[in-house]
Amino acid sequence: MLTKRIIPCLDIKDGRVVKGINFINLRDAGDAVENAKYYDKEGADELVFLDITASHERRKTTLDLARKVAESVFLPFTVGGGIGTIEDIRDLLNAGCDKVSINTSAVKDPDFIKKASSRFGSQCIVVAIDARCKTKTRSKAEWEVFINGGRTPTGIDAVEWAKKMERLGAGEILLTSMDYDGTKEGYDIPLTSRISAEVSIPVIASGGAGNVEHLYEALTDGKADAVLAASIFHFREYSVRQVKDYLAKRKVAVRI
Numbered sequence: 001m002l003t004k005r006i007i008p009c010l011d012i013k014d015g016r017v018v019k020g021i022n023f024i025n026l027r028d029a030g031d032a033v034e035n036a037k038y039y040d041k042e043g044a045d046e047l048v049f050l051d052i053t054a055s056h057e058r059r060k061t062t063l064d065l066a067r068k069v070a071e072s073v074f075l076p077f078t079v080g081g082g083i084g085t086i087e088d089i090r091d092l093l094n095a096g097c098d099k100v101s102i103n104t105s106a107v108k109d110p111d112f113i114k115k116a117s118s119r120f121g122s123q124c125i126v127v128a129i130d131a132r133c134k135t136k137t138r139s140k141a142e143w144e145v146f147i148n149g150g151r152t153p154t155g156i157d158a159v160e161w162a163k164k165m166e167r168l169g170a171g172e173i174l175l176t177s178m179d180y181d182g183t184k185e186g187y188d189i190p191l192t193s194r195i196s197a198e199v200s201i202p203v204i205a206s207g208g209a210g211n212v213e214h215l216y217e218a219l220t221d222g223k224a225d226a227v228l229a230a231s232i233f234h235f236r237e238y239s240v241r242q243v244k245d246y247l248a249k250r251k252v253a254v255r256i
Helices: 032-042 063-072 086-094 104-108 111-120 158-167 189-198 212-220 240-249
Strands: 005-013 016-021 024-031 047-051 077-080 099-102 125-133 143-147 152-157 172-177 203-206 226-229
Touching: 005 032, 005 203, 005 240, 016 032, 024 032, 032 047, 032 063, 032 240, 047 063, 063 077, 063 086, 077 125, 086 099, 086 111, 099 104, 099 111, 104 111, 104 143, 111 125, 125 158, 125 189, 143 158, 152 158, 158 172, 158 189, 172 189, 189 203, 189 212, 212 226, 212 240
Parallel strands: 005 047, 005 226, 047 077, 077 099, 099 125, 125 172, 172 203, 203 226
Antiparallel strands: 005 016, 016 024, 125 143, 143 152
């Protein structure tokens, strides 16, 4: 049985780790390198670094900071934000990153995912999907893809988009619920379970973690392969170790 992964997320703005609610009202959460070192010691399975304003500001990911983080940890490290060319991916991989996360550029040019996975292998190409529910009835919910750090609606159905990205070579989906992000009310289980059922590649659930039960629900009811969390870890409400101990007691396979 494959173990489920626990992944802290470093949202980066102006070189600092930040955390908001529904993609706005950001507050400072510390130094990126120090946070990365802490999560490495804590036993996190992976680390995600997202430069959340890079695409909106039409600039590249902060490469120097990504390199410093990569040099400070010994766990798989994914970087996203402002990645738009094959050269961007190559530079990040050369800087020590293991995977890249692509959102806006994939929507603008879906074949970019095909080119990237052909060049570097699907195992290091993660497609990030920021989705917002567009229906009032959750039982018949539909979700729309947003880009530019959640600022721009695309009109694209999130479920169909995930399936298309898999066909074009994505090796993993990083799925963030914009409705639940930062609320600490739990993950969007209908969204997560729906996309997990529709694709065969791993799905990382993101947006809404407030306690350990929420992570458990995303991995079981949501059928996610991994859970990403920020607030509960950054502000030391829970440690990665506490989460893993809880999940292990609930018979979820995790790496201890």
